Amino acid sequence: MTVAGKPEAKITPLRPRRPCPECGQPSARETYPFCSTRCKNVDLNRWLSGAYVLPGREEEPSGPESDDG
Numbered sequence: 829m830t831v832a833g834k835p836e837a838k839i840t841p842l843r844p845r846r847p848c849p850e851c852g853q854p855s856a857r858e859t860y861p862f863c864s865t866r867c868k869n870v871d872l873n874r875w876l877s878g879a880y881v882l883p884g885r886e887e888e889p890s891g892p893e894s895d896d897g
């Protein structure tokens with residue numbers, strides 16, 4: 829086994845740092861992927877406030893096909 833000196837050590841981080849989706853600041857581990865609890869709540873409130881449209885329920889069928897006649 830020969831280990832040749834690599835020109836560039838390719839280090840792959842387990843979890844690449846991503847900017848906070850809310851404000852763009854570096855995310856924190858505790859509130860990943862957000863930078864703080866505040867930004868985390870902002871995203872959560874967006875869900876609760878109904879910004880995300882819920883899937884509408886399917887239209888009720890006209891009814892069972894009755895053989896009248």
Ligand SMILES: [Zn+2]
Pocket residue numbers: 848849850851852853862863864867
């Ligand atoms: Zn943030």
